[in-house]
Structures are given as structure tokens and as C-alpha cells.
Amino acid sequence: MTLQAEMTNGAQTRANRSSRRFRWFHRPPLRVYLAFFALLVLVPALLFSAYLIVQFSRQQEQLAAGQVADTAVIVSNAIDREIYGMLTAANVLASSPFLDEEDLSRFHERTRAALANADAVLVNPQMQVVLNTRQPFPMEPAPVAYADAIEKAFQTRTPQISDVYYGPNADDMLFHVAVPVIRRDEVVYVLVVNRPAESLGSLLTNRTLPEAWAAVVKDNKGRRVFAALSSSNGIGIKEVAQENPSVAETLRDEHRSMIEASQTSFLTGWTTTVGVPRRVIEESASRSWMMLVGAGTILAVFCLSLAVLFGRTVATPILRLSHQAAALGRGEPAMPIRTRFDEIGTVSRALARASRERREAEEQNRLLMREMTHRAKNQYALIAAIARRAARESNDASALLETLSQALSSLARSADLLAGKGWESAPLADLIATQLAAFGAGDGGSEQFIIGGPKVWLNPSAAQTIGLALHELATNAAKYGALSVAEGRVEIAWTVAGEEFAITWRETGGPPVAVPRHQGFGSLVVKKMTARGLGGDVLMDFAPSGVVWRLTAPLESVSMS
DSSP states (O other), X not given: OHHHHHHHHHHHHHHHHHHHHHHHHHSOOHXXXXXXXXXXXXXXXXXXXXXXXXXXXXXXXXXXXXXXXXXXXXXXXXXXXXXXXXXXXXXXXXXXXXXXXXXXXXXXXXXXXXXXXXXXXXXXXXXXXXXXXXXXXXXXOEEOSOOHXXXXXXXXXXXXXXXOXXXXXXXXEEXXXXXXXXXXXXXXXXXXXXXXXXXXXXXXXXXXXXXXXXXXXXXXXXXXXXEEEEETTEEEEEOOOSBSOOHHHHHTXXXXXXXXXXXXXXXXXXXXXXXXXXXXXXXXXXXXXXXXXXXXXXXXXXXXXXXXXXXXXXXXXXXXXXXXXXXXXXXXXXXXXXXXXHHHHHHHXXXXXXXXXXXXXXXXXXXXXXXXXXXXXXXXXXXXXXXXXXXXXXXXXXXXXHHHHHHHHHHHHHHHHHHHTTTSOEEHHHHHHHHTGGGTOSTTOOTTEEXXXXXXXXXXXXXXXXXXXXXXXXXXXXXXXXXXXXXXXXXXXXXXXXXXXXXXXXXXSSSOOOOOSSOOHHHHIIIIIHHHHHTOEEEEEEETTEEEEEEEEEHHHHBOO
């Protein structure tokens, strides 16, 4: 018997192990799913990153070439703008009235004050300098130092821009703009504004010229205007060969391959060349490759480790979450669980809130059913009272049906208004508009109605009672009173004074009114039923000028407040 039990237990153990292996194979633990999912997402991302690195390496040089070309255009345009400014200043000075008056002394004074970083000379047609802002006035006429642009300005009568040339100090390279001074259709002078060529280098910044980039500007004869090199310390002006300098010479890297681009100015004819060593671009691509490969490796290890850790940590709260959902399905209280995962905690709180709201909704439904039953009984009692009164006052069945139909329609409109407000209360103004809409008192309705009063919220009983009275008054006015003629008017006004509420219906402009011989159902509604229903007093005056109906009642029997 013992041997048989041992054999049975052994077989059961082997079956349990086989069952667990089967379940693990078909339904592996969550951490296995997470690890597989991490690899599934990560491997394509790494492959795509490698593809991007290859494409980046191939396209980086093309992007650098485009950026170099754009920078050459930017530098050239910056120089053009500066020279445009010089031309503008020279043109303004050339139009000075002091030149018209031959008052060269005052012209010398104003010109010297106007030019901050340049100097000016005035040249006559004999190519002699008669005024120089660097020298006191007057001065002995002297020949010009560089006459090409000046002679061309005399000949063409248009502003000219010179190439660079050596100034009085052999170490300084200058250039100038020459503007003809035309008086009485004759070039009487040429105004020349001189400026050091290297001063144009101040237009460059590290934002214009990136670090390790160089720029060389040459004039029409291939001579250096200036050469600049950008570094971490800022833009530096370099001393390189005067004739045909190169970017490689500026970079002191003549044995390296360069990426260069040039731009020729339409204004000056000067050529701007910008360049960067290829090694700068290659170093950037190499750094990007190493960073992406390293980041991919770290990310792979991190994702796998996180998948294992997260799988172990998340299984327990998910299981508790499933138990909470099951309790919700059974209608039992589902208490929220505590977890470090915000998403699971959010779902748990949502389930707990749903459980609480379900129980509250069930309780609310029970309360609502009791309230609806109570209101239905009140409605039935009111309808029964109306039916009994209408039966007493009506002479035949058709009149009874018409009276009941109109009364029930009025009650239905009041009920619709109250239902839209949750059967809590209804504004008096909305009740009047609803009950009298068929008579033209709706939004933008007939001018026959004048309606006004403070904001008052009626309780359900008062809304139904006053609504029925207003309907009866309007029906009577449409048949016999002010609403039966176009010129008739009805004024509805209400007031709240202390603890008393009052509303008045006043008709004017209608046919002459006579006191009725017989008090019908309508009179019963607007007088007795309204007064009794609200515990107030009703005044009904059949004045010849029009019916006046006034209800006064305690505010507490009318308003919700």
C-alpha cells in the first residue's frame, strides 16, 4: 500500500511539472513578454540608428558645403550693406548746401563730425585734393594717391567703389567710395570717403562664421581686403599674403583638404571665399557615430534589465487589480490598491470610483423612483381635481374634452420646463415664455407683450399653478380681450417685496370689457385654484379698459429660496 502511494505521488508530481512547463511555454511570465517586447522595439531602432549614421556620414559633407556657400553669401551681403551705408553717407554729404556756397570750411567741419570711423577728401577736376578731414582747413592742394575710381566717377558721373590700395602708411590697406558732386549739370568735385580695409572684419561674429572656419575677401585684382579666422576666442583678422591669398593659408592648414565656396558681389566685384577643413566635418561624424553606438549598447542593456525588474514588480498589483475588477462585477465594494505604478494606481482608483458610483447610482435610482412616484401622485391628484372642476363647469362632453386638453397641455409645458431643470425649480421668466409662446411671447416675439420683473426661481408646485393660470388668462385674452385685436397689449410684471411675492396681468387696448355673467372653469383656475394652491390672494378686476389679474402670495410658497 505504501509503495502504491509513492508511485501515485510520483506520477502526480511529474504531471504537475509537465503542466507547469506547458503553461510556461504557452503562457510565459510577464517579464518574458516585456523582455521580448523590449528587444522587438530596440533592435529595429538600433538598425535604423546605424542606417542614420551611415546616411549622416554621407550627407554631412553635402550639408557642410551648403552651409559654407550660405556663409559666403552672408559675409558678402554684410560687406555690401556696410558699403551701401558709406555710399549713402557720401551722397548725403555731396548734396550739402555748403558746397553750393563754396563754403569749404564749414563743409570740412560738418563732414569731419559726420564720419566716425572713416575720413573724406574732396577732389577737384584737376585731380587735386582740396579738402582732407584728417588735416586742418585750409590746405595746400595735393595730388590724389589712388585715382582709378575717382577718374571713373568724373567720367561716368556715377558713384564708384575702389579696390584696395596702400595708404599713406605703407602697412595700411585702404579702399574708398567716390561720389560725384554735380552742380548745374557739371561734376565740380568728387567726394571720396576712405576706410581701412581690415575694419570690415568687425562685421563678422562667431554666429556668422562658426568656429574653425575662415573667410578671405579679395578685390577685383585679387588682392586681400581682409582675412578672418574664427576660434573659441572670437573672430581674428589674419595677416596673409597680399596677392591671391587662400583660405588654407588663413587656416595655416595648406596640406589638408578643404571645403570652400565663393560669392562675388554685384556691388563691388569683390570675391568672398569661406572654407572649413574636411577634418572638422569628419570629426563631427565620428563623434556622432561613437555616441550613437555607445548609447545603443547602454540602452539595450538597460531595457533588458528593466524588463526583468518591471516584470517581477508589476505582476502582483496587476493580479490584485484583476481581483478588484471581479469584485466590481459582483457589485461588491472594490477598494483601491496601493502600488508604485501610477498607471495601475489610476486604473485601481477608477475601478474603486466606479464601484462607489455604482452603489451611489443604485441608491440614487431608488431615491429617484420614490421621488418620481411622489410627483406622479401629485400630478394625478392635480389632474383629477382639474377633471372634476371641468366636469362641473362643462355642459357637454366636447367642452369637457377641450377644457381638459388645454389644461393638460399647460401642465405638460410646465413639466417640460421643470424636467430641463432637474425638477428642482424654474425661472419665472422662462415659465411665462413657455406658456405664452403660442400667443407670440417667445424669444423675439410679438410686441403685444410687455414682460419684466426681478429674477425669481419657482418651486415645482408654484410653476405648475402659475403656469396654468397664465395659460387660462392668455386663452381668454385671445378670444375676448386684448390679444384678440392687433392694437391690444398685455403687461406682465412681478415684484418681490420682503417676504411677499406679487405678479400682475394687465390688458389694455382691447375691446371694452364687461363683467361675465357666468364664472366658468377658467375663472375658477385663475382665482380659487391659484389662491388655494399658493396660500395667497387673487384680485380679478374686469375694468372696461381691460382685465387686471393680480396674485399676491408668501414668497416661501412660491420661490425655492
